[in-house]
Amino acid sequence: MNIVSGLIMLVKNKGRDIGILRTMGLTEGAVLRVFFICGAFTGLIGTLAGVVLGVLFAIYIDPIFAAVNYLSGGGVWDPSLRGIYHLPAKLEAGDVLSAVALSLGLSFVVTIFPGAARGAHEPGGGAAL
Amino acid sequence: MSEPALRLSGIEKTYNRGQTAEIRVLRGAALTLAPGEVTALVAPSGAGKSTLLHIAGLLDVPDAGTVEIGGQDMTGASDRARTRVRRRDVGFVYQFHHLLPEFSALENVALPQRAEGTGRRAAEARARELLDSVGIADRAGHRPAALSGGEQQRVAFCRALANAPRVLLADEPTGNLDPATSDRVFAALMTLVRETGLAALIATHNLELAARMDRRLRLEEGTVVAD
Numbered sequence: 379m380n381i382v383s384g385l386i387m388l389v390k391n392k393g394r395d396i397g398i399l400r401t402m403g404l405t406e407g408a409v410l411r412v413f414f415i416c417g418a419f420t421g422l423i424g425t426l427a428g429v430v431l432g433v434l435f436a437i438y439i440d441p442i443f444a445a446v447n448y449l450s451g452g453g454v455w456d457p458s459l460r461g462i463y464h465l466p467a468k469l470e471a472g473d474v475l476s477a478v479a480l481s482l483g484l485s486f487v488v489t490i491f492p493g494a495a496r497g498a499h500e501p502g503g504g505a506a507l
Numbered sequence: 508m509s510e511p512a513l514r515l516s517g518i519e520k521t522y523n524r525g526q527t528a529e530i531r532v533l534r535g536a537a538l539t540l541a542p543g544e545v546t547a548l549v550a551p552s553g554a555g556k557s558t559l560l561h562i563a564g565l566l567d568v569p570d571a572g573t574v575e576i577g578g579q580d581m582t583g584a585s586d587r588a589r590t591r592v593r594r595r596d597v598g599f600v601y602q603f604h605h606l607l608p609e610f611s612a613l614e615n616v617a618l619p620q621r622a623e624g625t626g627r628r629a630a631e632a633r634a635r636e637l638l639d640s641v642g643i644a645d646r647a648g649h650r651p652a653a654l655s656g657g658e659q660q661r662v663a664f665c666r667a668l669a670n671a672p673r674v675l676l677a678d679e680p681t682g683n684l685d686p687a688t689s690d691r692v693f694a695a696l697m698t699l700v701r702e703t704g705l706a707a708l709i710a711t712h713n714l715e716l717a718a719r720m721d722r723r724l725r726l727e728e729g730t731v732v733a734d
Contacts, residue, residue, distance in 0.1 A: 398605050400568060402619045402666075403594020405587060 382488045384420065389413065414489050421485020425478055433474065439467040511657030512673040512706035513540040513563060515731075518572035520558055532558050533569070534713030540674065540706035545697065547708040550726035551734065559687040559726065562674045562712040563708065564597045565589040572621035577673045594623055594624075600696075604649040604659035612638060612662045613647040619669045628667075637665035640702070641695040649710045657688035661695050668699055675700065675707040681716065693719070 382404045389396070394462060396409055435442060455465075511646035520533040532555040540546055550556050561567035562574060565581060576582045576596050582666060606615045621627065638644045641661040643654075651659050660680060680696065681689035693716060700707045709720065715723055717723050723734035 394605075395607055398607060399618075399622075400565075400590075401593070401599055402622060403590055403597075403670075404622050405590050409623065482546075 383392060388416065410490070414486075417489025418486050420482060421462075421482055421489070424485065426483040429474060429478055434467040434475070436467045439465055509542055511539045511575070511649065512542045512544075512577060513708070514540075514573075514575040515539075515559075515563055516573050516575075518574070519558065519570045520555070520562065521570055523616060524570075524630045526697055532729060533562075536573070536710075536729060536731045537572075537593055537618055538724060538731045541709055542673070542706050542724060543701075543704040544719045545707045545709065546706055547720040547723045547734075548726060549631070549712070549714065549723060549728065550710070551715050553711075554726045555729060556726055557678055560599075560678050560708070560710060561732075563674070564599055565593045565628075586734070594619065595670055598670070598672040598675045600660070600663050600667045600675065600677040600680045602682040604656075604663040605611055606659060606662055606666070608651055609686045611648050612643070612654065612658075612665075615651070615662055616665045616669050619666060622690075623670050634665065634669065637668060637699075638662070639721075640699060655688075656684050657692050660684065660692050664692075664699060668703060668705070671703060671705075675703055675705050675711040679710060679712065682712065689716070 399409060400406075443455065516537045518533050518536040520531075522530045522532060526588050528684050534560055538546075547558070553718055557566065558708055562569050565574065565576070565584075576592055579592065581592060581596050584592075606612075607618070610618065613634050615630060616637055617627070617630040620630035620633060625633070633732050635644060636646060638661075641664065643661055646654055646658055646662075649661070654662065660683075660694075663682075665675075677696070680693050684692060696707075697719075698711075709716075717734075726732075
């Protein structure tokens with residue numbers, strides 16, 4: 379959703395520039411591609427960062443848990459209250475791949491809507507000429 | 508006689524049709540521009556100059572009438588076809604430069620050529636040549652914010668002519684400049700137009716400027732009349 383809101387803001391901020399590009403003779407498709415590349419790039423960077431952080435957390439969950447416990451003075455996770463003595467974290471290639479596919483797929487799909495809304499905009503009006 | 512670069516016939520345009528605030532802006536406006544001809548379009552504000560220019564430049568669609576560019580009738584043409592003709596055959600200059608702020612002067616001039624499929628090196632070489640012809644080659648690397656008003660407008664002219672269009676449409680191109688700068692910018696425009704042999708339609712309030720053009724037209728009551 380952040381990609382959608384970010385793109386909507388980008389579309390609003392760049393409304394005049396989009397009008398100029400359409401006036402210059404860029405097709406709706408070309409304008410749409412600019413927004414798609416922008417949104418898809420954001421999605422790609424976000425997915426990569428998410429995979430790296432997620433994998434690190436899954437592998438090092440115990441030391442991270444211990445570090446947080448140490449920094450906060452202990453008692454972050456009191457097993458006697460919850461009855462869970464160990465935080466299960468198992469890295470599965472299938473889980474990582476499906477998360478990457480979902481994240482990239484969603485970011486690509488949501489990119490299309492704000493771009494399409496603007497790409498279809500009449501050139502003269504968009505440029506406020 | 509050579510084929511007209513632009514021909515408008517019977518152009519009608521009404522805004523807010525059927526409402527109480529209906530405004531009939533153009534009532535059968537017609538004009539023809541020959542290649543190499545610089546024509547002034549003089550009219551008071553609100554007379555429909557911008558509407559006429561937008562229709563001539565395929566940015567807007569008339570309610571009735573035909574627009575021909577280079578002999579090609581654009582009536583009923585698809586958005587894709589109109590966009591293609593606009594990219595290849597029409598150049599626009601407005602009162603405000605409308606340059607893209609994140610790009611340098613050179614990149615702004617190269618952009619329409621890149622949209623047309625010209626390679627980067629060739630587009631930049633042509634852009635540099637155009638900027639040189641209006642005396643601002645040394646400002647090629649500067650962004651619009653670092654240019655003066657006159658320089659910005661000269662870059663806008665170069666951008667409009669980047670794809671060697673048949674028609675140049677300018678809406679008050681020097682309206683935002685002081686008289687001395689306006690003179691310099693207008694001289695640069697005339698040089699470019701004479702060198703390229705395109706047809707230019709320049710809307711202006713400035714009668715002195717209009718007097719320096721080949722022909723003067725007035726927009727009155729929604730129709731175009733010779734001055």
